Amino acid sequence: MRTRLAIKLHSLLERHFPERRVFLKSDNDTRFIRLSSETQIVAALGVSIMVGWTAVATAILLMDSIGSGNFREQAKRDQATYQERLNILSQERDARAQEALAAHARFNSALQQISAMQSELLESENRRRELETGIEVIQTTLRSTMKQREEARAQLAELQEKSDGASVAMFASAAPAQIEFMADALTRTAQQRDQIATDAQAALDQRDELELEILLMQERNDEIFRQLEEAMVISVEPLDKMFREAGMPTDRMLDEVRRGYSGMGGPLTPISFSTRGEELSADEVRANQLLQQMDQLNLYRIAAEKAPFATPVKSAFRFTSGYGYRRDPKTGGRRMHKGTDFAAPTGTDIFATADGVVAHAGWQSGYGRLVKIKHAFGVETLYAHNSKIRVKVGQRVSRGDHIADMGNSGRSTGTHLHYEVRVNGKPVNPMDFIKAANNVF
Incomplete structure (x- = not known):
């Protein structure tokens, strides 16, 4: 069976690759090389493999060359895009710096306004106390005068009851100076009463004006506080985010800066408007919170100079x-x-x-x-x-x-x-x- 298959295979090969001989002739002798069908097939396969490998290698080199060119173009485009992005970031950084400077200027202006308002509040408080003292004196004088007037009226009624008209006339003729003195005293008392009532009403009107002025001043104060609080949030939050994104512990870092600058850049002294140990008002609490945020902003800025936040x-x-x-x-x-x-x-x-x-x-x-x-x-x-x-x-x-x-x-x-x-x-x-x-x- 194997022999028949081999014979058929050999005849098929002989049909397409017949046996060949290559003669080599010299002066004295002639030799030949026999090329069988199998040898020819092996040679043809080798040449085919060589030609195929050469074609594939050439294609690979061409594709690599084309790809390298594309990569270089892509790298140039990426570099241009990166440079453009750097320019945009630089512009944004400059804009943020301008905003920070503007916020700092607004903050300084607001501090000046707070100082002026504090002075106005103290002056208003002094005027209010002076008016309260004056009103108390006027009320005391009015009560004393009214008491004297009532006593005089009671004495006059008593005299009228004890004596008839003749006796009064006799008393008047006998003591005209006393009657005239009492009439003058009653007239002066009535004038003083009217003047005191007028002064009291003027004091009440002035008190109402002062209360309205204090209310308007408190509203302006609240507006300034809101602006300052917003400015502090805008200034502190980006710095805190910057340190946290860099993986730095902000609490320990700020404590270290505070210890190092305790003599020249430490916490600001809290505001206190009272020297009698009273509890702080809402405005004083807000002012102290702003001072603490200012101190924190100052510490963040010092820390930012000491950490490598730059290229x-x-x-x-x-x-x-x-x-x-x-x-x-x-x-x-x-x-x-x-x-x-x-x-x-x-x-x-x-x-x-x-x-x-x-x-x-x-x-x-x-x-x-x-x-x-x-x-x-x-x-x-x-x-x-x-x-x-x-x-x-x-x-x-x-x-x-x-x-x-x-x-x-x-x-x-x-x-x-x-x-x-x-x-x-x-x-x-x-x-x-x-x-x-x-x-x-």
């Missing part, structure tokens, strides 16, 4: 690698990238992102020329692969100071800045700080 590169750049696991550019393996890479031309200025003290300024394995700055709240920032260092160890720097020039030193494949942020020695994503600051400033 280390201000000129044109592009992000080449972010925080997290990535393919290592040297070995190709998967490794943790503890910072963010900013690519720009060699010599690009690098700036400190917060106030602090330089802890390291020199060569470090892997990082090349490295600048390390210690900030408040246990935060450190690292600036690696520099071409030149412009600060020294122990030097105190402020946000925006020029500390180094961008380079390609250390374990690096090209010119860029490797920027790290560490909190209590643990690396965190620098973009959390940068994005949080972009949403506020």
Whole structure:
């Protein structure tokens, strides 16, 4: 059976690939190479495979070339979009800064208005007390005068009852001076009574005017308080959100700032309008709450200067690698990238992102020329692969100071800045700080 199948297969091959011989002739001898059907089939398959592989490889190279061109165009478009986004963020930051300045100006104006209103309130209170004292004196005098008038009337009635008309006439003729004195006294008493009634009514009218003035002043005071409270909410909430988005504990951070600035920037003294130990009024409570919010806003601003809420590169750049696991550019393996890479031309200025003290300024394995700055709240920032260092160890720097020039030193494949942020020695994503600051400033 196998023999028949083999014979049929061989005859089929012979029909399409007949046996061939290649003769090799020399001067003395003639030789030939026998090419069987099987050999021809193997050769044809090999050539077909080679041609197919060449076509596939060529197609792959062409597709890769076309794809690379598309990627470059896409990268250019992404870079243009990113630059546009940066410009928009910069404009928004400037707008927020202008709003903050305007809010601060409104706040100062409101404080001046509060001070003026407090002075007016104290003057109104003094006038009210003086009027109350004057009214009490007038009422006392009126009561005394009315009492004297009633006594005089009683004496006159008693005299009229005890004596008839002749006796009165005799008394009048005998004592005209006394009768005239009593008539004059009664006239003066009536005039004093009318004057006291007029003064009392004027005092009541003035009291009503003062009450209306105090009511209007309280309404203006409430409006100013509402404006100040809204300004404090607008100013404090974005700063609190910025620190929380960066993962920083705001309570511990503010306590640390308060301890460090207790001598020159600590809490404001609460307002108190009474020296007799009385309970605070509603306005005093609101004023003290505003002072506490002002103190908190001041502490937030101090803390924001000490935390790295800024970008280390201000000129044109592009992000080449972010925080997290990535393919290592040297070995190709998967490794943790503890910072963010900013690519720009060699010599690009690098700036400190917060106030602090330089802890390291020199060569470090892997990082090349490295600048390390210690900030408040246990935060450190690292600036690696520099071409030149412009600060020294122990030097105190402020946000925006020029500390180094961008380079390609250390374990690096090209010119860029490797920027790290560490909190209590643990690396965190620098973009959390940068994005949080972009949403506020």
